[in-house]
Amino acid sequence: MIADGAEDEEKWLAAGAAAFKQNAFYMQRAIDSNNLKDALKYSAQMLGELRTSKLSPHKYYDLYMRAFDELRKLEIFFMEETRRGCSVIELYELVQHAGNILPRLYLLCTAGSVYIKTKEAPAKDILKDLVEMCRGIQHPLRGLFLRSYLAQVSRDKLPDIGSEYEGDADTVTDAVEFVLLNFTEMNKLWVRMQHQVSHDLCCIACESLPFDDPELRLAVGLSGLQGPAREKERRERERSELRDLVGKNLHVLSQLEGVDLDMYRDTVLPRVLEQIVNCRDEIAQIYLVDCIIQVFPDEYHLQTLDVLLGACPQLQPSIDIMTVLSRLMERLSSYAALNVEVLPYFLQVEAFSKLNNAIGKVIEAQEDMPILSAVTLYSSLLKFTLHVHPDRLDYADQVLGSCIKQLSGKGKIDDSRATKEIVTLLSAPLEKYNDVVTALKLTNYPLVMEYLDNETKRIMATVIIRSIMKNNTLIATAEKVEALLELIGGLINDPDESQGVEVDEDDFEEGQNSVARLIHMLYNDDPEEMFKIISILKNHFLTGGPKRLKFTVPPLVVSALKLIRRLPVEGDNPFGKEASVSATKIFQFLNQAIKLGQIPLVLNQLCYSLRFLSLSVGAFCLLQIIEALPNVPSPDLAFRLYLQCAEAANKCDEEPIAYEFFTQAYILYEEEISDSKAQVTALQLIIGTLQRMHVFGVENRDTLTHKAMGYSSKLLKKPDQCRAVYGCSHLFWLEDHEAIQDGERVLLCLKRALKIANSAQQMISTAQGSSTVSVTLFIEMLNKYLYFYEKGIPQITVESVESLIKLIKNEEPMASDPSAESFFASTLRFMEFQKQKGGAIGDRYEEIKV
């Protein structure tokens, strides 16, 4: 059976089942013909199949279930027999004629069940008789199943309170006694299996030798030598399969109406625990304690915590009591969570301190307990106290403290499951309070984190940030920010680079992005406190190295700029000259950011926020930028930034500064931008920006415009020249500024552009073939003319427009260039459209004769 088990076992089961079916068939036939004698004979033969020693618990259970179903039919038949006048007492005697003891006892239990139903004798007497008789089977497997059969058939016939079998002589105490006795016997059988080596040995056990007989123990020990580890493994597996048969008794007890709190506390629990402790068997202890916790109600546990916890240190030192205690705490936590009204009881029985003590004792008793177990325990205890005593932060801190005590001296934890458990432990307060601020009050919290490796610290930091974001928790004081940064240190810097574990690029970015988001949750209305927060952040971020700064500096700059906006104008600073926060200070900070290589970004942000600044602050700000800009590494970028700043200065009404910016931009254009294409783009930017400037006085504006015109006509290619020059025409006409409306110069500009277009055309036609580019240029020019004509500039006459149209129409290559043709067509359509609109504009278009 041991070696080539599975296949042979199937055969044996099949053989057993076949013989079984045959006898069941004859039993049924006997029942059908009301032949009690034959029914008993065949049922006994059928039950004989259960005497096999060759089946594993699973297969045996299969056979047992068949027997169980057949015996239900027999039971109904017995019941009918008694109604037909057969005396149940005689029946009870009759079944005992079966030759073998196992079938005999199955039949006896079946008859006993009928006996109780007829109520011809007190239930308790019959039950007692049955449970005693079952001692006849000492083979563990057979005994366990027989007793399990007894438990099942008696299940609804126990003299429980409110049961029909309760009477003067029968009380719930008898019911409890019966189940407890059956439980005890079953547990003994089950425990004995562990020590039973060969199946032949069972025969010795069958003689009902008490197991503490030293000789038997010796025999078991000797033959144990032959059975190597595999034998033990098989035995333990079989035992584990059979465990529910034993545990079922506890389920029956829990279902008894009469087992109230008193009965449980005074009888059931002490007796069950006594059996569990005394059996000194690990498998039995861990399973049965778990059963107690699961099958009995929470309020019973709460009221008997002392007893239950008191038993823990008495259990075998090697058992995994952690798991059991964790489950107990989990149950109690969810009980408290679901039933708020029971919370006072938790306080009344001092559940927390009892659990805390018990855990302390258990850990003390088991010196070499794996760190995982200890952490799991504390994790459950923490969850328990968070649920039950949410107002007692000191309890939570106490748990963390105990946990640290356990971790100390062991260095960083290298068990990955243990670190995972610590993450669970540390996440619990966040989940409970949905507020990291509360967790920050737990002084032991950061100390626990010390024991995590860098990777786990990072994970934990992400958990914390996620909690803050999810709950929109504002962290408002510098002190708290400092504490928080300590906690999320895993994302802020590398404590020792030497570890050199490469973090996945995506993970890194995600982590840094979450830090960036976090910055916006650190806020205080008071500028002074806010400045402190920003300074703390800066100090921490500086330790993070350039890779992180890329992510962390931008939001910090935004945060600083937001603060500037809230500052009072420099002059009337309520803090006086000594004020700790001032724009100056913040700019010093920004400067630092600039030096960290974040220039474009900082400047971008600055320019953007300039429009919100008070004038004096804005001016100050701009000066800072002027100082910083030469540090910009790329001339192209610096050029753009100058223009952006100029525009910002324009908004601040700072003419000299704006002029300075333009000058700088021009210098860069002249000295650094040499590529012709880049020049075209740069010039467009210059013209566009300059067009929007209204801060300049006539003189400055003239100088700048003149320069821009100069650049335009110096571009390399004629078409580019033409386009830049006609673009310059806009510099002389600003819609809302009457001071900058010079029709004369607009016309001059356009004429000049036209001239360039003409010379472009000639150049091309002398070179060769197509001159579509110039046609397109002419059409573009037409559009410009129309624009200004529509604006009503007197210098742009109908005639000039008409002659331009004529010019285009006469151009030969038009037909050969579809894109130019359609451009022209749509221009004409536009004119027609404007004409249809009527009004002043319509009238103007009316005048144009195409």
Place this chain on the structure above:
Amino acid sequence: MPSRRRTLLKVIILGDSGVGKTSLMNQYVNKKFSNQYKATIGADFLTKEVQFEDRLFTLQIWDTAGQERFQSLGVAFYRGADCCVLVYDVNSMKSFDNLNNWREEFLIQASPSDPENFPFVLIGNKVDVDGGNSRVVSEKKAKAWCASKGNIPYFETSAKEGTNVEEAFQCIAKNALKSGEEEELYLPDTIDVGTSSQQRSSGCEC
């Protein structure tokens, strides 16, 4: 075979831990309810006599452990079931989502002769909780599931208040009775009585 053969009807109740399987059985058989959660270990049954079309039947109702770790011996007791009752908690989506697993597990383990038409009944329990406010599985959703599994009868019950429990079990009994699950017909090849078993057993006389 005479009709008395079918006087015992076997019903199996399955579902996640804590959905109220034991409570439903206790409410139906004993008219009792307890608010306390008590885990079930292994398999446990209660019987109840039911009258149906002038005939008396014994309903054998098997309550099972929802927690896997309390089902150490396996599910040999599924065999011969006449009806399978699937229970979920209307306040727990997970218990509803797991119904498929329970149903499939049952069909594999019990291997009824005609799995397509084997009678199931679905019960959505705990409709009383929080006045129905904490409910997460709608009646519509449950009925759609039933329809997709071949029109399984559906009942919404409260084991606590006894709502609909009687009706549900009436239906269960009716379906169990109609079930095509005839008992295995066994006919012995030879008339060879009572000699085979003794040789195979071990020398032990117990």
